[in-house]
Amino acid sequence: MFKIDQYAYTSSLRHVHPGEKFAFAMLTMSICLAASSVLVPALVTCLTAAAIILVARVPARFYFRLLLLPLGFLVAGLLAITLTISREPDPAVCGFAIRGITLGVTIPGLYHAALLFTKSLGAVSCLYFLSLTTPMVEIISVLRRLKVPALLIELMGLVYRFIFVIMETAGRMYISQTSRCGYAGLKASYRSLAQLVSNLFVKSCYRSQALFTALLARGYTGEIRMWEDPRPVSRKNLALIALVDFILLVLVLVSWRWPV
Incomplete structure (x- = not known):
């Protein structure tokens, strides 16, 4: 968070x-x-x-x-x-x-x-x-x-959720690279950073698709209803x-x- x-x-x-x-x-x-x-x-x-x-x-x-x-x-x-x-x-x-x-x-x-x-x-x-x-x-x-279109609200919610997905994925990849001395030097740091950026998009797309599949399995019909206190x-x-x-x-x- x-x-x-x-x-x-x-x-x-x-x-x-x-x-x-x-x-x-x-x-x-x-x-x-x-x-x-x-x-x-x-x-x-x-x-x-x-x-x-x-x-x-x-x-x-x-x-x-x-x-x-x-x-x-x-x-x-x-x-x-x-x-x-x-x-x-x-x-x-x-x-x-x-x-x-x-x-x-x-x-x-x-x-x-x-x-x-x-x-x-x-x-x-x-x-x-x-x-x-x-x-x-x-x-x-x-x-x-305020009767904002539901599509915009759903996009806001999903984008907000995917920010955490990308941050979590990048954090895990960075820890994995660090444990293998991926940032031991300047040259290795640039190479590891390039690999992190290139692989981050693929892994994030995979996790976002898994998240969407989980939503469908729970009866998602295009609108996420949340508890309002x-x-x-x-x-x-x-x-x-x-x-x-x-x-x-x-x-x-x-x-x-x-x-x-």
Whole structure:
């Protein structure tokens, strides 16, 4: 089991109705993406971090390590937005010229990059809040109540299950190779890694087919029904969610009129 799943099952918000957490994450993420200033996404990032660390009791070190994962993709994408290349001198560009080509940045470009960065980080933090406080089976249950097509829900469940199948298969193969000194040197490591990757697909396909056969043997008809633990909806939590999202929405509307 992944660490994310462990914290989802052991967090302090585990017994809160999953619909409340799903509504908070989706509404807050939508408001964050609709913002036209860096203030609201920054507030969303701080708010969700406080909810995850202080309320759900997820270790801060683990959460910030999770935030480091998308930073590489964000930085690589923002470089293409921030940098400006021009063949003619432009006083708005702060940079340097190489053989008649001006390479630099502009103030609007920097602001646009900062806005995209904070929006992306805020949206990711909302999804982390949902995944670190709500098990996957409960998320699927909420999607089923929202009348999401059954095919999409089944694909989500099967893909989620096959991730563990692939990880378990890769772990066993790695242990087997290590016990035979497959990673004793650099050359042997590359050779063992190539064999692991090539054989992993074949073994994973075989195990997935065996899993599907087991489902058919147990009466699988295209939909996996799971036990849903009934939980009451808290009016207090709904009021708090409505208040927080209303304040964020007001800030978004103000930022549309007076960008910050």
